[in-house]
Amino acid sequence: MSGLIPQDFIDDLIARADIVEVVGRRVQLKKAGREFKACCPFHDEKTPSFTVSPGKGFYHCFGCGAHGTAIGFLMEFDHMSFVEAIESLASSMGVEVPRSESDKPARRYDELFSLMDTVARHWQGAMKDTPAAVDYLKKRGIDGATAKRFGIGYxxxxxxxxxxxxxxxxxxxxxxxxxxxxIRKDNGQHYDRFRDRIMFPIRDGRGRTIGFGGRTLGDGEPKYLNSPETVLFHKGRELYGLFEARQALRQIEQLVVVEGYMDVVALARHGIDFSVATLGTATTSEHLNQLFRLTDNVCFAFDGDRAGKAAAWRALENALPLIREGRQLRFVFLPQGHDPDTFVNEQGADGFVTALDNGVALSEFLIQELASQVDMQTVDGRARLAELARPLVNKIPAGVYRELLMASLADAVGLTAPKLEKMIAGRAEHGGSTGSHFASSPKKRRLPSGAGKPSVVRHAITLLLNHPQAGVSLDVDKLAGVNRPGTDLLRALIETLIAEPNITTAGLLERWRHDDQGRHLGKLAAAALPLEEDFDPAAELAECLDQLAAAGRKERIDFLIEKQRLGGLTDDEKSELRALN
Structure with missing residues (x-):
């Protein structure tokens, strides 16, 4: 079996690839200034919001948020694996993909599955020998039998x-x-990805361990950490707990989708064996297809806050093309401050099942949420409701379900169903996407300025992504002692640029494709920055680092002063405080 593809080859391939040519072969692009535009191939829209940037070497959709490099586009559009996309891109460029022969064993799937199962058992043994980890599970209401069933370790x-x-x-x-x-560091050394975490094995349909989810014992960040995308694990396809549900139930009458693996485990502890969880990603069409292959009755149980509503809306949008008569999809929003874990521990299994039974049907949720965006007491508001609903209704296959939804929508708007259907069908070409209905409003898609401007760390990362060459001469040591969110990612980006001064925007995005911290880099790379001739990104980046260094210094001074007030300082700390002042 062929070996692994060297990282430097991938970086060079991305740098040399013409993303306009790659995308343009599959999507009709139109020049728009320095970029190219088109209607997004990944969601239904009639007004172009999909942009391709030849200078940055990546694409971004301001409607649905899809983004990536030439490799990512081939994976999404042509449904290729990572390796297949690299081979296809290289072939189109007349380049042969090199293989490292010494890496052959790492690509043997049987050995990888065996390794994952072995590590899972190792962590299960470590759990028994770690009282703090056992106590944590007990405090969360997880007994030994449930922990064993899900293979939970430490x-x-x-x-x-x-x-x-x-x-x-x-x-x-x-x-x-x-x-x-x-994880491999830039200097070639390695370190463990998961440390001091409760470990949840993620299993495929055959019960083989393909990835892990880790939860900190304390208040560390990130609280939850999943395996990256690998040859075994693809988070957009897998559902945590699905294997366990199929093992527990001979016939699955319904499945409930929750947001975290602790939710699944807690529900199973109370005898609710039909829950599954997505793994740090929105519910995808692949997830939904898996669910509907097992049952026609799917329910989503989310927190009742805005984030929960946003997750539900994304699930709704992805579910619309799959909805047809006979399939039921409902949404349950738990009381404020509750997730399925806390709710079932407080209300018991009966209380949770009752909440499921009282869930809101997809059609009702769709109309309610769109109606909440308009003034239903006015003609203009009801007309706006119809406009908002148009691109969503057009995703639903023709049939009884669509006709019934149209009847409900027509009743809300105040028209007859045939008239509304005719209007939606006749004016569909003017419709737009509601893909960002909850996730973000249009004005938030780009970095704002003035009031509400982004953090210094976020702005620095945006500058680095848009102007990688500006980061090669930065003094990364200025970030020592700075503990603001995102600083680790900023430091890693700068260190990468210093070590590889020729890496491009696309190269950086591809390098962080599977990193949990890097999942938002695409949006920042698409941000609008000044185009004036006198704009100096290197000087602005240096100023960002100076600001962060000053803030880190002030935070350290405040900490030492407070510690001195409460209990005194060591001699070294006293010397440090004098030096800082």
Whole structure:
């Protein structure tokens, strides 16, 4: 079996690829200034919001948020795997894909599955030997039988527990890398991805461990950490708990989708064996197809806050093309401050099942949410409701379900169903997407200025992505001691640029494709920045680092002063405080 593809080849391929040519072969593009525009191929729209930037080497849709490099586009549009996309792009450019022969063992799927199961068992053993981890599960209401059923374990604190135990040779280390269990630093060294976390094995339909989810014992960040995308694990396809549900139930009458693996485990602890969770991503059409292959009755149970409503809306949009008569899809929004875990522990299984029974049907949720955006007491408001509903209704296949939804919508608007249907069908070409109905309003898609401007860290990352060459001479040591959110990502980006000064915007995006911290980089890369000739991104970046350094210094001074007030400082800390002042 062929070996792994070297990272430097991938970087060079992305830098050399003409993304306009790659996308233009599949989508009709129109020149718009320095960029190209088209109607997005990944969601239904009639007004172009999909842009391709040849200078940055990536695409971005301001409607649905889809973004990526030439490789990412091939994966999404042509439904290719990562390796297939690289091979296809290289072939179109007349380049042969090199393989590292020493990496062959890391690509053998049977060995990778075996490694994942072995590590899972290792962490299960570590759980038994760690009283703090056992106590944490008990406090969360998880008993031993439930923990055993889901294979819950504990990854001890330390940077190289897994690496030392399972990476004793070069080939073994490559297997750990291929499965996402360790991370390679820029200097070629490695460290464990999961440290001091409760570990939840993610299993495929055959019960094989393909990835992990880790939850911190304390208040560390990120609270939840999933395996990256690997040859085994694709979070847009997998559902946590689905294997366990199929094992527990001979016939699945309904499935409930929740947001986290703790929700699934807590519900199972109370005898509710039909819940599954997405893995740090919105519910995709692939998720929904899996669910509907098992049952026609699917329910989503989310928090009742705005984030929960946003997650529900994204699920609704992806579900519309799959809805037909016989399929039921409902939404449950739990009381403020509750998630399925806390709710079932407080109200019990009967209380949760009652909440499911009282869930809101998809059609009702759709109309309610759109109606909440307009003034239903006015003609203009009801007309606006019809406009908002048009692109959503057009996603639904023709049939009884669509006709019934049209009848309900017509009743809300104050028209007859045939007249509304005719209007929607006749004017569909003027419709737009409501893909960002909850996620973000149009004015928030680009970095704002003035009031409500982004954090210094966010602005610095945006500058780096848009002007990578401006980061090669930055003094990354200025970030030492700065603990603001996103600083680790900013530091890693700068270090990468210093080590690889020729890397492009697309190269950076591809490098962070599978990193949990990097999932928002595409939006920042699409941000509008000044085009004036005197705009100096390097000077602005240096100013950002100076501001962060000053803020870090002030935070350290405040900390030392407060510590001195409460209990005194060590001699070293006193010297540090004098130096800082």
């Amino acid at each position: 990854a001890p604190d330390g940077w190289s527990n897994v690496l030392d135990r399972f990476g004793k040779s070069e080939e073994a280390t490559e297997r750990l890398l291929a499965t996402g269990l360790i």
